[in-house]
Amino acid sequence: MKRALITGITGQDGSYLAEYLLTKGYQVWGLMRRTSLDPLLRINDLTVTRRINILYGNLRDSASIQRAIEESQPNEIYNLAAQSDVGISFKVPEETMEVNYYGLGRLVNEAMKINSQVRIYQASTSEMFGKTKPPQNENSHFAPVSPYGEAKLKAHEDFVKGYRNTHGLYICSGLLFNHESPKRGEHFVTRKITISLAKIKLGLQDSFALGNLEAKRDWGYAGDYVRAMHLMLQQDSPDDYVIATGESRSVRDFVEAACRALDMKITWSGKGLDEVAKDKDGKTILTIRKEFYRPAEVDYLLGDSTKAREKLGWKPEVDFNGLVAMMAKSDLDFFRKENHTRG
Ligand code: GDD
Numbered sequence: 001m002k003r004a005l006i007t008g009i010t011g012q013d014g015s016y017l018a019e020y021l022l023t024k025g026y027q028v029w030g031l032m033r034r035t036s037l038d039p040l041l042r043i044n045d046l047t048v049t050r051r052i053n054i055l056y057g058n059l060r061d062s063a064s065i066q067r068a069i070e071e072s073q074p075n076e077i078y079n080l081a082a083q084s085d086v087g088i089s090f091k092v093p094e095e096t097m098e099v100n101y102y103g104l105g106r107l108v109n110e111a112m113k114i115n116s117q118v119r120i121y122q123a124s125t126s127e128m129f130g131k132t133k134p135p136q137n138e139n140s141h142f143a144p145v146s147p148y149g150e151a152k153l154k155a156h157e158d159f160v161k162g163y164r165n166t167h168g169l170y171i172c173s174g175l176l177f178n179h180e181s182p183k184r185g186e187h188f189v190t191r192k193i194t195i196s197l198a199k200i201k202l203g204l205q206d207s208f209a210l211g212n213l214e215a216k217r218d219w220g221y222a223g224d225y226v227r228a229m230h231l232m233l234q235q236d237s238p239d240d241y242v243i244a245t246g247e248s249r250s251v252r253d254f255v256e257a258a259c260r261a262l263d264m265k266i267t268w269s270g271k272g273l274d275e276v277a278k279d280k281d282g283k284t285i286l287t288i289r290k291e292f293y294r295p296a297e298v299d300y301l302l303g304d305s306t307k308a309r310e311k312l313g314w315k316p317e318v319d320f321n322g323l324v325a326m327m328a329k330s331d332l333d334f335f336r337k338e339n340h341t342r343g
Contacts (some may be wrong), residue, residue, distance in 0.1 A: 005072045007031040007059060007107070008080030009052065013123070014185045017226040018052050024230070028071035029053045031065075032082065059103030065110045069118075076233050078121045079107055082152075085187060086127055089148035100151035104159045112169060118159060119233040122160050124173035124303045126218070126244070128153045134302035137242050138175065143265050145296040156240075158192050164238055172232040177218040177244035177303040180323060182330035189251055190191040190219065197258050198331035200285050202339060207285045211292030213252040213275070216300045220245045221318035221326070231312040244303020255286065257321055261328040288306055 001236025004021050009030025018028050034056045059081050069077070083089060084098050088095040104122060111118050126148040129136040137308045144150045156173050163169040184191040189210065196208035204235060220243070228243045249257075252268075255277065259266050265280040277286035308314045318326070 001025060001027055002076065002201065003027045003029070003072060003074045004076045004078060005029045005031065005055075005068060005074040006078045006080060006125075008082065009054070010198070011080060011084070012185065012222050013080050013151055013179070013182055013226060014078075014183070015183055016223050017080070017229060020223075020226050020230065022051055024100060026031045027056055028052070029074065031055050031057050032190070033058045033067050035226075053080070059099050059106060061221040062106045062110060065298055066114070066155075068293070069110055069114045070147070074118060076119045076121070077107065077111055078122050078123075078229060079104060082123060083148070085185075086146050086148045086186075086298075087292075087294050089146050093147035096147045097151045100148065101155045101158075104155040108159050108163050108169065108171065112163075112167065116167075119170065119238070120171040121229050122155065122171060122173050123229075123235055124156045124160070124175050125149070126175060126303060128175070128296060129154065129301065130298050134300050135246070135304040136247065136301065137304040138240055138307055145295070145298060149298075151176075160240070164172050170181055170233075170238045172238045173240040174225075174229055174232060175240060175242045175303075176228075177220060177242070178224055179220045179222040179243075180223040180327060182327050183222070184327070188326075191331075192205040192253060193251075193255055193258050194324070194331045195335075197262055197285075198266065198328060198335050200279075201262050201264055201332065204335060204339060206283075207287060209219070209287045209289040209292060210251065210255075211289065211294070212297055213255070214250055214299075214303070215297060216248045216250045218244045218246070218248045218303045218317050219320060221253070221323045224316040224318055228308055228312060228314045231308075231314055235312070241308040241312065242303050242305045243308055243314070246303060246305065247320055248300065248302035249320055252324050254324060257324040258328045261271075261321075261325040262332060323336075323339075 055068040083096045128142045130143040130145045160173045180190045199205035266277045
């Protein structure tokens with residue numbers, strides 16, 4: 001039976017990956033930062049949670065990483081822990097570098113000391129492409145514009161490519177484009193949109209505010225992307241792969257698709273910071289606020305995942321409209337039930 005250690009087990013990807021590996025017969029360990037909250041409350045699917053072995057520790061602490069690896073004796077390590085919020089990374093650049101760059105350094109060094117044959121997946125990101133023109137693939141130039149993208153790129157160069165070439169470590173970078181789901185953190189734009197619109201539809205909220213509506217992202221479904229992570233570690237030799245849908249939409253498109261999924265009609269008016277969206281009764285439900293713009297923006301991401309499709313046999317199952325509808329309906333159901341219980 002294979003054994004996997006997942007850092008960042010309580011996040012969206014950690015939870016989908018754990019679930020997937022359990023279906024494949026793996027024994028799963030999850031590295032988790034200690035908080036005052038019960039871990040069972042933080043991973044929301046209890047049937048999965050009960051089968052995961054939780055180890056306390058974090059990427060800032062080599063001793064805790066060493067203990068976690070010794071205890072779990074993994075064949076595969078999935079490094080999903082990160083300061084993953086791009087906008088916040090401008091406010092906490094040192095913390096971002098500490099976790100996203102040095103964190104991987106600690107992990108690979110501890111892993112190599114204990115078992116140099118271990119296979120490691122590193123969560124790299126399309127944010128590393130930054131300003132590079134789309135479509136982006138494994139050969140595209142990296143030009144990050146955020147502390148988040150810079151830390152991830154440095155980790156990729158020093159610890160993924162570096163350790164693979166110099167130490168022969170089996171380590172892969174998944175250059176994952178944005179991937180979302182009903183479990184997505186609420187500060188990411190997709191979930192912020194689906195939660196806000198669901199609440200507005202139910203009369204629980206009047207309006208919400210966004211930043212740049214024109215940024216384009218290649219949005220896929222997280223459940224599809226964890227299959228690719230696993231496939232990367234099953235190959236004869238380690239490599240890096242772009243994982244994306246090949247379809248890019250703007251934040252504005254996402255808002256419109258979520259409105260369609262919730263059967264809400266909206267009309268846009270105004271420009272720039274004065275732009276608003278109104279509902280069918282002429283009530284403003286969406287405004288634009290400067291504070292949600294970033295100091296530097298990645299304008300256009302569109303991934304070319306030909307290599308993953310050909311070499312790994314991977315392809316996404318959920319398309320853009322399917323993803324938006326899944327998220328919008330899940331939030332609508334949740335708030336409807338919650339409102340019912342409270343009422
Ligand atoms: N978060 C947020 N909040 N983003 C907004 C808002 C808002 O109110 N308004 C507009 N946006 C725009 C951002 O400026 C950005 O262009 C886009 O929406 C997507 O933002 P996020 O959902 O925060 O995701 P991200 O693209 O910055 O980063 C995500 O994807 C990366 C892969 O490319 C994160 O998951 C990263 O960890 C991941 O590496």
